Amino acid sequence: xxxxxxxxxxxxxxxxxxxxALLAGTGAFALTTANRWPxxxxxxxxxxxxxxxxxxxxxxxxxxDCRFCHTAVEESANAGIPPVKTCMGCHSIVWxxxxxxxxxxxxxxxxxxxxxxxxxxxxxxxxxxHSIHLKKGIGCESCHGRVDEMPLMxxxxxxxxxxxxxxHRNPQDFVRPRDQVTTMGWDPERPEKSGSNLPPMSQAExxxxxxxxxxxxxxxxxxxxHR
Amino acid sequence: xxxxxxxVEPPALIGxxxxxxxxxxxxxxxxxxxxxxxxxxxxxxxxxxFVGILGFTVLSLFFRGVGLWGINNPVGWGFAIINFVWWxxxxxxxxxxxxxxxxxxxxWRTSINRAAEAMTIFAVMCAGMYPLMHTGRPWLAFWxxxxxxxxxxxxxxxxxxxxxxxxxxxxxxVSLVFWYVGMVPDxxxxxxxxxxxxxxxxxGALCLGWRGAASHWDRYEIASLxxxxxxxxxxxxxxxxxxxxxxxxxxxxxxxxIFPPYFVAGAIFAGFAMVLTLMLPxxxxxxxEDFITERHLQNMGKVMLATGLIVAYGYAIEGFMxxxxxxxxxxxxxxxRLTGPYKxxxxxxxxxxxxxxxxxxxxxxxxxVWMLFFVSMSVNIGMWLxxxxxxxxxxxxxxxxxxxxxxxxxxxxxxxxxxxxxxxIFAFSLFIxxxxxxxxxxxxxxxxxxxxxxxxxxxH
Numbered sequence: 001x002x003x004x005x006x007x008x009x010x011x012x013x014x015x016x017x018x019x020x021a022l023l024a025g026t027g028a029f030a031l032t033t034a035n036r037w038p039x040x041x042x043x044x045x046x047x048x049x050x051x052x053x054x055x056x057x058x059x060x061x062x063x064x065d066c067r068f069c070h071t072a073v074e075e076s077a078n079a080g081i082p083p084v085k086t087c088m089g090c091h092s093i094v095w096x097x098x099x100x101x102x103x104x105x106x107x108x109x110x111x112x113x114x115x116x117x118x119x120x121x122x123x124x125x126x127x128x129x130h131s132i133h134l135k136k137g138i139g140c141e142s143c144h145g146r147v148d149e150m151p152l153m154x155x156x157x158x159x160x161x162x163x164x165x166x167x168h169r170n171p172q173d174f175v176r177p178r179d180q181v182t183t184m185g186w187d188p189e190r191p192e193k194s195g196s197n198l199p200p201m202s203q204a205e206x207x208x209x210x211x212x213x214x215x216x217x218x219x220x221x222x223x224x225x226h227r
Numbered sequence: 228x229x230x231x232x233x234x235v236e237p238p239a240l241i242g243x244x245x246x247x248x249x250x251x252x253x254x255x256x257x258x259x260x261x262x263x264x265x266x267x268x269x270x271x272x273x274x275x276x277f278v279g280i281l282g283f284t285v286l287s288l289f290f291r292g293v294g295l296w297g298i299n300n301p302v303g304w305g306f307a308i309i310n311f312v313w314w315x316x317x318x319x320x321x322x323x324x325x326x327x328x329x330x331x332x333x334x335w336r337t338s339i340n341r342a343a344e345a346m347t348i349f350a351v352m353c354a355g356m357y358p359l360m361h362t363g364r365p366w367l368a369f370w371x372x373x374x375x376x377x378x379x380x381x382x383x384x385x386x387x388x389x390x391x392x393x394x395x396x397x398x399x400x401v402s403l404v405f406w407y408v409g410m411v412p413d414x415x416x417x418x419x420x421x422x423x424x425x426x427x428x429x430x431g432a433l434c435l436g437w438r439g440a441a442s443h444w445d446r447y448e449i450a451s452l453x454x455x456x457x458x459x460x461x462x463x464x465x466x467x468x469x470x471x472x473x474x475x476x477x478x479x480x481x482x483x484x485i486f487p488p489y490f491v492a493g494a495i496f497a498g499f500a501m502v503l504t505l506m507l508p509x510x511x512x513x514x515x516e517d518f519i520t521e522r523h524l525q526n527m528g529k530v531m532l533a534t535g536l537i538v539a540y541g542y543a544i545e546g547f548m549x550x551x552x553x554x555x556x557x558x559x560x561x562x563x564r565l566t567g568p569y570k571x572x573x574x575x576x577x578x579x580x581x582x583x584x585x586x587x588x589x590x591x592x593x594x595x596v597w598m599l600f601f602v603s604m605s606v607n608i609g610m611w612l613x614x615x616x617x618x619x620x621x622x623x624x625x626x627x628x629x630x631x632x633x634x635x636x637x638x639x640x641x642x643x644x645x646x647x648x649x650x651x652i653f654a655f656s657l658f659i660x661x662x663x664x665x666x667x668x669x670x671x672x673x674x675x676x677x678x679x680x681x682x683x684x685x686x687h
Contacts, residue, residue: 004431031374032369034377
């Protein structure tokens with residue numbers, strides 16, 4: 001009887017077992033961890049805007065408080081994107097003819113809002129509330145990073161569920177005094193740098209104290225965020 | 228081999244006048260023939276239509292969601308779980324026949340094990356579709372597996388539902404491997420007998436280079452025994468875990484310790500009924516009376532009778548415990564079964580599962596193909612009704628009368644159910660046409676004055 005397969009078939013069939021296992025393993029790994037890759041979750045990718053607003057210039061350069069623009073952050077779920085009249089409060093006087101700011105002036109004239117591109121966009125099945133996080137002593141910086149060093153805004157954290165849970169499971173590692181929530185570069189070991197009169201402490205010391213003082217619960221029920 | 232204590236010789240397991248060559252010719256020609264029987268085309272056409280209906284139903288569920296089904300509060304499980312348990316149960320006979328009867332050296336398993344194992348695999352495939360669609364977002368089904376993920380979450384290992392995932396996926400894997408390994412020597416026979424080079428290559432690739440060398444047979448025997456050892460506990464464990472889905476809940480009628488043994492017996496009961504349902508027509512159409520003899524049918528009838536009695540005992544204990552518990556809710560569950568809005572389902576269940584199978588006490592009935600077919604269909608229906616009774620009656624009226632409701636299956640419930648039956652028959656028909664439906668080398672071992680050990684022949 002003639003051979004129906006060439007001798008190389010032996011090697012090929014053995015190799016296909018290894019290749020199949022590798023392919024399945026890599027596939028499963030890729031499928032389940034793709035959300036960790038920056039080119040999927042856009043971490044550290046600066047977002048283009050119609051008007052290239054610089055947080056670095058306004059926060060670090062001019063010392064504007066976060067709440068000057070994001071006015072609703074302490075009372076509502078959304079921090080709030082400022083209307084152009086907030087911009088015009090200053091820019092009707094300074095840089096009032098700058099060509100870069102023309103879209104702002106046009107929006108102000110025509111009452112058509114600027115379409116900002118959203119940087120931090122949670123899925124619709126996640127109910128995040130800014131006000132409670134601020135009330136419990138979680139700083140802007142803990143999630144948004146050093147906004148005072150960003151010419152254009154980008155994400156510092158993936159906003160993956162594992163990232164949310166890292167803090168919800170161990171809030172003492174991230175909590176800070178309530179009066180320092182908007183501080184950029186808060187360091188509990190050098191509180192005087194941020195104008196606080198607390199004694200220098202490590203996060204391991206101050207964290208559990210604040211958790212107790214602010215009555216922070218480690219909320220990890222599904223319905224805490226998914227309602 | 229014999230389980231009789233009398234000195235009467237049991238009827239042979241193979242018809243008279245067969246030689247090694249005639250066995251091989253008969254079974255291999257079912258596959259390698261150029262003339263496909265008309266009945267086969269008919270089966271493919273009818274079941275193929277239902278596969279199409281299944282495809283449409285599944286796509287609709289993908290795009291529009293499980294609201295198409297009749298499930299709602301308080302009955303959130305409905306047809307999806309009824310059918311899941313029904314199909315999984317059916318598969319158990321295949322594993323019992325192939326693993327436990329192999330370990331017990333029961334000669335009568337040889338001619339039915341291949342088809343019964345195929346039935347197991349197709350039944351598990353049908354079963355698997357239901358929880359998958361019932362999740363509502365089947366494309367996220369991989370969340371059920373403990374894979375590394377970006378959610379910082381693991382499955383709830385204290386839930387019987389995740390045990391179910393492991394039980395059923397293990398069951399599917401082991402059954403598939405066992406079935407395939409058992410088929411390798413026969414695939415080699417088909418490779419050697421095929422004329423067309425591409426058919427030769429196809430079977431050649433599938434038979435993994437089998438040459439029938441002594442070392443091959445040696446490894447084959449070891450592998451079969453190991454796989455039988457792995458499968459044997461699965462006969463008991465899989466449906467035990469399925470029963471935990473209910474028993475771990477606190478719903479009256481579910482929260483009972485009898486559930487695991489009662490489910491396992493019910494599974495084998497249902498499985499043997501389905502084996503008969505498939506084998507009787509197959510035997511008639513392909514004229515396989517020499518291989519699937521009256522003794523095989525007798526034995527399957529006896530297994531149905533025995534497991535049916537265990538199931539009947541389960542029903543009796545459920546009733547007794549409901550009374551003996553003194554729990555108002557358990558007692559209500561029983562009266563609600565007997566006299567509630569689903570009383571016809573419950574009484575039909577008792578009729579189909581307890582009363583009708585008693586016919587199997589009669590040897591004459593066990594010898595009658597039509598009687599066996601009638602009883603097996605009755606058990607198929609009865610075991611489906613049993614799952615309906617467990618799922619729906621317990622859920623529709625539980626502790627809180629204000630939340631009572633009724634469950635009405637919709638067109639999509641029925642189309643998915645009929646669709647999976649179609650898929651099952653479709654897959655089984657393909658199996659009969661393209662793979663050796665009876666283990667050639669094992670049946671050759673039954674030929675009188677054959678080789679000393681089953682299948683060790685080098686004849687071709």
